[in-house]
Amino acid sequence: MRQKNLELMVGVFIALGLAAFLLLALKVSDLTSIGNDQGYRITARFENVGGLKVRAPVTLGGVRIGRVISIDLDRQSYEAVATLSIDPRYDRLPADSGASILTSGLLGEQYVSLEPGGMDSYLKNGSVIKLTQSALVLEKLIGRMLTSAASGDAPRK
Amino acid sequence: MMAWLAEMGGFALDRLVRLGRANLFLLRLLGALRFLFQRPGLLIKQLYMVGVLSLPIILVSGLFVGMVLGLQGYANLVDFGATASLGTVVALSLIRELGPVLTALLYAGRAGSALTAEIGLMKATEQLASMQMMAVDPFQRVLAPRFLAGCIAVPILTGIFTAVGILGGYVVSVIQLGVDGGAFWAQMQAKVQLFADVGNGVLIKSAVFGLLANWVALFEGYEALPTSEGVSRATTRTVVTTSLAVLGWDFLLTALMFGDW
Numbered sequence: 001m002r003q004k005n006l007e008l009m010v011g012v013f014i015a016l017g018l019a020a021f022l023l024l025a026l027k028v029s030d031l032t033s034i035g036n037d038q039g040y041r042i043t044a045r046f047e048n049v050g051g052l053k054v055r056a057p058v059t060l061g062g063v064r065i066g067r068v069i070s071i072d073l074d075r076q077s078y079e080a081v082a083t084l085s086i087d088p089r090y091d092r093l094p095a096d097s098g099a100s101i102l103t104s105g106l107l108g109e110q111y112v113s114l115e116p117g118g119m120d121s122y123l124k125n126g127s128v129i130k131l132t133q134s135a136l137v138l139e140k141l142i143g144r145m146l147t148s149a150a151s152g153d154a155p156r157k
Numbered sequence: 158m159m160a161w162l163a164e165m166g167g168f169a170l171d172r173l174v175r176l177g178r179a180n181l182f183l184l185r186l187l188g189a190l191r192f193l194f195q196r197p198g199l200l201i202k203q204l205y206m207v208g209v210l211s212l213p214i215i216l217v218s219g220l221f222v223g224m225v226l227g228l229q230g231y232a233n234l235v236d237f238g239a240t241a242s243l244g245t246v247v248a249l250s251l252i253r254e255l256g257p258v259l260t261a262l263l264y265a266g267r268a269g270s271a272l273t274a275e276i277g278l279m280k281a282t283e284q285l286a287s288m289q290m291m292a293v294d295p296f297q298r299v300l301a302p303r304f305l306a307g308c309i310a311v312p313i314l315t316g317i318f319t320a321v322g323i324l325g326g327y328v329v330s331v332i333q334l335g336v337d338g339g340a341f342w343a344q345m346q347a348k349v350q351l352f353a354d355v356g357n358g359v360l361i362k363s364a365v366f367g368l369l370a371n372w373v374a375l376f377e378g379y380e381a382l383p384t385s386e387g388v389s390r391a392t393t394r395t396v397v398t399t400s401l402a403v404l405g406w407d408f409l410l411t412a413l414m415f416g417d418w
Contacts, residue, residue, distance in 0.1 A: 003198065006205050013209045017313030020320035024359060027342065028248050028323060029351040057347070109347075 039066050039085035040125040044099040044112070049080040050135025052101055052110045058084050060114045065090045068112060084112060086123070095121040100133035110135060179376050185296055186304050186375070192297035193305060199298070203306035207268040211314055214267050215260060219318035222255060223247060223325025230326075231334050240336045244345035247326035252349065253358040253415065256319035258407050261366035264311055265399035269374035272303055273395040276378025277388035300379070304371050311367025315359055357414045365410065366403050373399045 049071055058066040066086035074081050086093070096117030103110050114129075123129070193200050230246040276299070279285050285295045323345075330336040349355065374395045381391035 003201075007201055009209045010201050010204045013204065013212065013310075014313065016212075017316050020313075020316035021355075021359075023320045023323075024252070024316065024355050025351055028252070028320075028345055029349040029355050055347075 039087050040091070040123075041069070041083055041085055042123050042125075042127045042129060043081055043083050044129040044132050045074065045077075045079045045081055046099075046101065046132050046134050047079060048134040048137060049082060050101055050110055050137055052082065052112070052135060056109060056111050058086065058112045058114065060090070060093070060116065065114070082112065091122065091124075093123045094119045095123055095127065096131065097123060097129060098131035098133065099129045101135035103136070175380075178380070179372070182376050182379065183372055186300055186372075189294065189296040189301040190305055192294075193301055196302075199302035200306055203302045204310060207264075207272070207303070207307050208310035208313065211264060211267050211310065212317070214263055215314045215318050216321055218259065218263055219256075219321035220325040222259060222318075223251065223322030223327075224329045226250060226255075226322070227326035227329035227334070231330055231336070240330075240334075241340035242344055243326070243330045243336050244341035244343075245348040247330070248323050248345045248349050249354065251319045251322045251326075252354050254407070254411070256322065256359055257315050257362035257366055258403060260315040260318045260363065261311065261370055261403040262400055264307075264314060264367075265370050265374070265396050265403070268307065268310075269370050269395050269399055270392045272307070272371070272374040273378040273381070273392045274388060276300070276303075276375060277381035277383075277391050280379065280381060281383040281385070281388055283383075300375055304375055307371030307374070308364070308367045311370060312360060312363040315363035315366075319359055353414075357410075361414075362407065362410055365406060369402045369406060370399045373402060 052068065052071060054068055054071060056068045057064045058068060066084055068082055069085045070083045072081045072083075073079075084099075093114065094117040096119045098115045098117065100113050100115070101110055102113045117131075226247045227243065230243050231240060234240050234243060234246070276285075279295075279299065285299070288295045288298060327338075327341060331338040331341050377391045377395045377398070381387045
């Protein structure tokens with residue numbers, strides 16, 4: 001009886017450990033998004049992707065509909081090519097939708113935001129988004145501001 | 158001057174000899190693990206001793222560490238309006254560093270010292286010698302079950318510590334401080350990677366720490382001077398050596414896993 005009790009306690013201990021790992025795998029980390037990537041692929045060409053990372057979210061109207069699965073450089077045109085995987089539930093996105101790279105908050109991570117167009121045909125596997133807007137690079141913005149201030153035509157009061 | 162140099166040399170040689178003995182000890186221990194297939198009951202008993210009985214301290218410490226992380230993280234992040242990242246902060250610090258390291262340190266204090274004292278006392282009262290007289294190998298019968306049980310228990314305890322810590326962080330930040338619960342989990346899931354973070358941090362680190370902690374504890378016990386003073390010094394050395402070894406190895410592992418070179 002004593003030995004049985006011991007085995008029971010150890011069994012509970014190991015079950016607790018497994019539950020903890022399951023929690024870490026399913027609730028805390030990204031297991032849910034690995035493996036069930038059955039989305040269709042579309043590509044978008046950007047002049048500059050800024051700090052966009054692979055696995056960054058793709059949103060439409062603030063709702064996540066997919067994620068970035070690869071970022072590559074086109075060797076002819078020197079454009080950045082981002083491949084996006086879109087959840088098949090959202091298969092009725094107009095073909096002339098636009099994509100832009102935005103930042104969540106002031107210091108947050110960058111993500112791709114889609115703006116729906118008005119065409120009757122829809123984006124499908126292998127489509128290319130033509131209307132894109134590059135990431136806002138803070139240094140360039142500051143540089144532009146400085147040059148306009150230095151040239152003296154900044155309106156002053 | 159010469160005497161001083163000779164003393165330093167003697168000290169270094171002494172350490173090297175001890176390291177060599179520890180390695181031979183580990184080899185013999187690993188060789189004796191086969192015996193456990195014949196007597197799994199011994200393993201269960203030791204799992205109860207080092208694993209189940211360590212649960213209360215692990216659960217309570219994990220909960221409080223997670224809650225403190227939530228409070229401190231909130232106090233820092235609220236200035237930047239970035240409290241939604243609190244989940245990421247709590248989860249990553251627990252999974253990568255605090256979970257494995259604190260569990261190993263607590264384990265050394267709770268179970269490692271007990272192992273050393275037990276083995277040391279067995280040696281002091283000549284139980285180990287009498288086992289050998291009866292042709293029972295103490296490595297198979299006494300040391301191997303404790304070693305394997307410890308190596309199994311530490312990763313499990315680390316998983317429990319980390320999970321409870323994250324729940325503690327959730328309680329403080331979402332229920333008490335009013336951080337958005339959806340953002341807490343979503344940001345955490347977006348940033349925490351299963352293999353790079355949970356696999357490296359919780360699994361590999363804790364496996365290494367478990368091996369270190371149990372190896373040191375059993376070796377110190379086995380090598381203890383067979384007097385009451387010797388056992389008490391061996392127990393102290395177990396806690397000190399394990400803590401230093403765990404922290405040193407943690408730096409090495411972190412540099413290899415997350416150091417980006």
